[in-house]
Amino acid sequence: MDPDARCPCGSGLSYGECCGPFHSGAASAPTAERLMRSRFSAFAVGDPAYLLRSWHPDARPASIEIDPDTRWLWLEIVRTERGSERDSDGVVEFRAKYRVDAPEGRSSGVQHEVSTFARVAGEWVYVDGEA
Template sequence: MSKRSDRARPRTAAAPCPCGSPAGYGGCCGPLHRGEAAAPTAERLMRSRYSAFAVGDAGYLLRTWHPRTRPRSLDLDPGLRWLRLEIIGVGDGTAFHTEGTVSFRAVYRDGGGEGELREDSRFLRHDGAWTYLDGLVQG
């Protein structure tokens, strides 16, 4: 999910949220991206990070990456379009946990057609907030 894009793609509050929630972007991932709310669970953080890839918000992705594994910069590919997200499984990651896992399938389109990314992601709380630690890409 990377390459270069310093600016997020514009997204209106009423637009469908890329994470697949029935709520519009303004009531779902938008407040997390703008720093007005924090993800209460690892799954919610995963969904908001997927949406950040979809709208091109590299700043949010870096802010929600655990400092132990966070890259110095992140280049998003402006030609890549994220089409849909499917959560396959969730392990822990609630308000009562400090660690969690989320397995997902994300479908994208690029110049060569459609493809998919499958990953088992690990999340840790850092300073009280959920952060993305790392992931194991499947297949």
């Protein structure tokens, strides 16, 4: 993704200032919310390697495929609990709007999830989520 383009996570920053450094490994998300935003952006830009790297090692699947027919449109953070730079765990509730442009037709929806996060070796990771 162009580093000067607006970041898909909705922060208002450019991709190069926001989620891009997390995706490239140049920086780590400082909070659970920033990790959630960067994971949404990874879906939006098609970066399954980042999704796997940012998943808790005890819960991480062996692989992940991103559906090329699904386009992630916007992210709304509903609430956060803990997850600051000083915490060891956190919760982020979010809504993510998507559109599917499949050969059988177009559809859209919203994924509403309450996700849990933890720090492993000082890095925020996604643990699991409840839709």
